[in-house]
Amino acid sequence: xxxxxxxxxxxxxxxxxxxxxxxxxxxxxxxxxxxxxxxxxxxxxxxxxxxxxxxxxxxxxxxxxxxxxxxxxxxxxxxxxxxxxxxxxxxxxxxxx
Numbered sequence: 001x002x003x004x005x006x007x008x009x010x011x012x013x014x015x016x017x018x019x020x021x022x023x024x025x026x027x028x029x030x031x032x033x034x035x036x037x038x039x040x041x042x043x044x045x046x047x048x049x050x051x052x053x054x055x056x057x058x059x060x061x062x063x064x065x066x067x068x069x070x071x072x073x074x075x076x077x078x079x080x081x082x083x084x085x086x087x088x089x090x091x092x093x094x095x096x097x
Contacts, residue, residue, distance in 0.1 A: 042083035049076040 012020070040048075053072050056064055 042086050046079045046083050049079055
């Protein structure tokens with residue numbers, strides 16, 4: 001970015017150059033924050049799937065295919081298993097090996 005020429009009518013002073021670079025950095029920082037991915041726990045995933053399945057079952061629109069509901073129920077079972085497995089206690093000697 002620093003190698004690019006900036007077309008101007010007049011010469012920029014040091015303060016104007018610094019402000020220009022700071023503004024570009026501020027804009028690029030905004031783009032980075034959009035890419036942040038929040039982690040979802042197993043419990044949150046299970047709860048969200050339950051809510052969505054409940055919503056799905058209430059729909060009378062033909063675009064909501066019953067076969068799709070089976071797929072969401074399948075993933076709900078998988079998420080519940082992952083949630084249960086994450087709660088399993090382990091013995092202290094497992095960590096000492």
